[in-house]
Amino acid sequence: MISLENISLELDVDEQKIPILHDLNLQFEAGKMYALTGPNGSGKSSVARVVMGIYKQTTGRVIYNGQDVGELGITERARKGIGYAFQHPPRFKGMPVKDMLEIAMKHSDQVNCQVLRDLGLCPEDYLERTLDNSLSGGEIKRIEIATLLAQNPKVRIFDEPEAGIDLWSFERLIDVIGNSHREDTTTVVISHQEKILNMVDEIVLIQDGTVSMRGNREEIWPQIKASAECACRSNCRLGEEAYAECPR
Amino acid sequence: MLNALDKKLLEEVADLHGEPPGAFNIRKDGQGIERRSLEGIEINPKKDQPGIDVIVAEGKEGTVHIPVIMTETDLSDLVYNKIDIGAGANITLVAGCGIHNPGSGDAQHDGVHEIIVRKNARLIYTEKHFGEGEEGGKRVLNPKTVLVVEEGGYAELELVQIRGVDHTNRVTEVEVKAGGRLVMYERLLTDGNQTANSDIVVKLMEEESAARIVSRSVAQGSSKQSFFPRLLAYGPGRGHVECDSIIMDQATVRSVPEIWAENSEAELVHEAAIGKIAGEQLTKLMALGLTEEEAEEAIISGFLK
Ligand SMILES: Nc1ncnc2c1ncn2[C@@H]1O[C@H](COP(=O)(O)OP(=O)(O)OP(=O)(O)O)[C@@H](O)[C@H]1O
Ligand SMILES: [Mg+2]
Numbered sequence: 001m002i003s004l005e006n007i008s009l010e011l012d013v014d015e016q017k018i019p020i021l022h023d024l025n026l027q028f029e030a031g032k033m034y035a036l037t038g039p040n041g042s043g044k045s046s047v048a049r050v051v052m053g054i055y056k057q058t059t060g061r062v063i064y065n066g067q068d069v070g071e072l073g074i075t076e077r078a079r080k081g082i083g084y085a086f087q088h089p090p091r092f093k094g095m096p097v098k099d100m101l102e103i104a105m106k107h108s109d110q111v112n113c114q115v116l117r118d119l120g121l122c123p124e125d126y127l128e129r130t131l132d133n134s135l136s137g138g139e140i141k142r143i144e145i146a147t148l149l150a151q152n153p154k155v156r157i158f159d160e161p162e163a164g165i166d167l168w169s170f171e172r173l174i175d176v177i178g179n180s181h182r183e184d185t186t187t188v189v190i191s192h193q194e195k196i197l198n199m200v201d202e203i204v205l206i207q208d209g210t211v212s213m214r215g216n217r218e219e220i221w222p223q224i225k226a227s228a229e230c231a232c233r234s235n236c237r238l239g240e241e242a243y244a245e246c247p248r
Numbered sequence: 249m250l251n252a253l254d255k256k257l258l259e260e261v262a263d264l265h266g267e268p269p270g271a272f273n274i275r276k277d278g279q280g281i282e283r284r285s286l287e288g289i290e291i292n293p294k295k296d297q298p299g300i301d302v303i304v305a306e307g308k309e310g311t312v313h314i315p316v317i318m319t320e321t322d323l324s325d326l327v328y329n330k331i332d333i334g335a336g337a338n339i340t341l342v343a344g345c346g347i348h349n350p351g352s353g354d355a356q357h358d359g360v361h362e363i364i365v366r367k368n369a370r371l372i373y374t375e376k377h378f379g380e381g382e383e384g385g386k387r388v389l390n391p392k393t394v395l396v397v398e399e400g401g402y403a404e405l406e407l408v409q410i411r412g413v414d415h416t417n418r419v420t421e422v423e424v425k426a427g428g429r430l431v432m433y434e435r436l437l438t439d440g441n442q443t444a445n446s447d448i449v450v451k452l453m454e455e456e457s458a459a460r461i462v463s464r465s466v467a468q469g470s471s472k473q474s475f476f477p478r479l480l481a482y483g484p485g486r487g488h489v490e491c492d493s494i495i496m497d498q499a500t501v502r503s504v505p506e507i508w509a510e511n512s513e514a515e516l517v518h519e520a521a522i523g524k525i526a527g528e529q530l531t532k533l534m535a536l537g538l539t540e541e542e543a544e545e546a547i548i549s550g551f552l553k
């Protein structure tokens with residue numbers, strides 16, 4: 001189980017402190033699948049980055065299986081079983097897909113060919129390809145997901161795995177994420193996709209840097225729809241009347 | 249006879265385990281020590297100056313190894329090699345220089361290679377540099393390669409120097425004739441107080457000539473690198489230069505590329521970048537369980553592959 005307790009996050013941008021997350025409390029249990037959803041910029045990826053240790057929380061604690069991991073670096077957390085498939089995977093000049101998968105599999109027993117095949121990437125075509133700009137957006141994204149599956153961590157966070165992925169691969173992707181989930185793993189999928197929201201045990205709605213609601217699809221849906229109509233923040237000086245009915 | 253150190257140096261620069269296959273010439277501490285010619289691949293020592301002539305007959309296929317090793321200190325070796333690849337031949341040539349400098353004096357090798365790839369011939373040329381030593385004596389390597397690719401010929405140069413060489417001043421001059429193609433890969437890693445300088449001039453002389461130059465380097469410590477790749481098209485040729493450097497620590501990298509066309513049908517592209525390792529790349533590999541140092545290693549070794 002992984003839990004975030006009273007997390008706040010401020011990032012230093014151009015010598016200014018920008019608040020990103022605040023008063024955030026969340027538990028993800030083992031054996032369950034979660035979806036994190038919410039508007040663009042609401043803080044979903046930042047939550048994942050705090051869990052992975054890429055961003056260090058300004059206040060609060062990150063507890064993993066009873067241990068406070070909030071002070072540990074990225075490497076230690078990865079070695080303890082936390083994994084994250086990036087929303088925007090970086091590209092690497094000269095590094096073949098094969099090497100990346102091998103790095104991921106150092107501490108797991110997965111087979112590199114299989115994880116690629118599962119995502120509809122023929123190993124013969126892709127193992128030797130380099131992870132540079134020659135790969136398309138959808139290809140790099142699928143390789144990123146394959147890499148997380150190769151790593152096979154206990155806590156697996158997929159950040160918008162569906163982004164840029166074609167319809168055919170999307171069906172496969174949902175199966176792969178579902179099938180890879182086990183009793184001892186915690187799966188968190190950051191997503192805007194209804195199909196993904198439908199397959200999880202619980203949906204967490206993130207808005208304005210904190211958890212605004214948790215529940216199943218039926219419970220969450222009206223809230224999502226309501227906030228979708230209020231694309232502008234409620235205290236925006238322009239069009240105050242139009243947004244008068246917005247929540248918060 | 250080759251001793252264990254010689255063998256190690258040969259392995260580093262020419263990937264040789266024991267006696268080379270095909271034709272070869274091994275030069276050690278300023279002298280040719282072993283040589284084998286084959287039918288169609290003649291290797292002869294020059295009469296008037298140090299060095300060899302490698303003459304490959306028309307249509308011949310094969311491999312040639314001409315490594316140089318240096319195992320003494322206070323030694324400066326200058327050599328002129330001439331390599332003539334006959335029309336239609338297909339040759340893999342492995343040059344390279346390995347220095348083990350045991351003392352505190354300098355060990356320096358200056359090699360001038362004059363290469364001609366005749367009509368429709370094909371040459372894959374690799375030159376690796378390697379240096380080591382204990383007493384602080386400098387390892388210096390100054391290769392000069394002058395290459396002509398004749399009509400329809402193809403030359404691929406792979407020039408590699410990863411650590412261990414204190415100073416290098418590399419000059420590469422290439423002329424590509426009609427229908428000829430040149431592909432050149434340069435890989436360089438310097439650290440400590442090392443300096444490396446690379447001057448490249450590629451001239452696309454006539455129609456359908458093409459060149460692609462890919463230079464990748466990593467500068468660590470307080471090392472200094474400078475690159476002067478120049479691509480000139482006198483006819484309707486196509487050329488692409490890509491220079492990419494990773495800069496670390498207190499290193500300095502200077503890249504001064506030039507593209508120059510004298511024909512309205514010429515197409516020349518140049519890309520150059522200097523930057524540190526991207527934070528997201530490190531983060532990604534650390535999220536897979538590598539330490540920061542391991543992640544850096546993996547990124548650099550991929551980059552220089
Ligand atoms: N490194 C950063 N520098 C500056 N601002 C940042 C940084 N990382 C995140 N932010 C800001 O923090 C907020 C939350 O970003 P985050 O990426 O967590 O959003 P998200 O919910 O994942 O959005 P999306 O749905 O678009 O992926 C955004 O306003 C974003 O601009
Ligand atoms: Mg995001």
